[in-house]
Amino acid sequence: MGKIAWKILGAGGGALAALAARKALTLVWEKSMDKPVPVNPGDEDTGLAEALAWTIVSGVGVAVVQLVVERYAIQTVRSRWGDQALPKKLRADANETGAV
Template sequence: MADKGDIGWRVLAGGAALASGFAARRAITYAWKKTTGKEPPTNPESPDVALGEALGWAVVMGVGMEVARLLATRAAARRYAKSNGRLPAAFGLGD
């Protein structure tokens, strides 16, 4: 069973990931519109969307979302360590 520190970490990391995902999606969509001059594909799997556009959107969105999640998790870990004096147990570094 998880101790309170683990629950606190899960809540903090989950909230950070959720917020960063929302912000990243908005930023990536905005950048796509500015770069290409059109809306991103709403359904890249559709045969009506050009393959290059679908692949481009998938790569940009995948990389962008993962980078945002990584940065948010690292920031949450720093905040957790600052308030608890150690990194979360999920990092496997021990006390």
């Protein structure tokens, strides 16, 4: 059950978190800037600074949310089903020996 839980929480949770973070960031951007997010790099109405700002905000925001969700999933799976339910690269004993 633990390995299945990891697949659901680890992979599924990260993907859902990324979608939710992107949606939330889009809403905040559109409310604060009073225009849609710059999705077309060839749009002449969008300046380079605005396109770069959106890329940085959305990229960092999504990455942070995915990191937090994955760490929470690791802790949850480890505490409920033990270290062996995690992939080898995420197990505590693999990290202590220096294996990657």
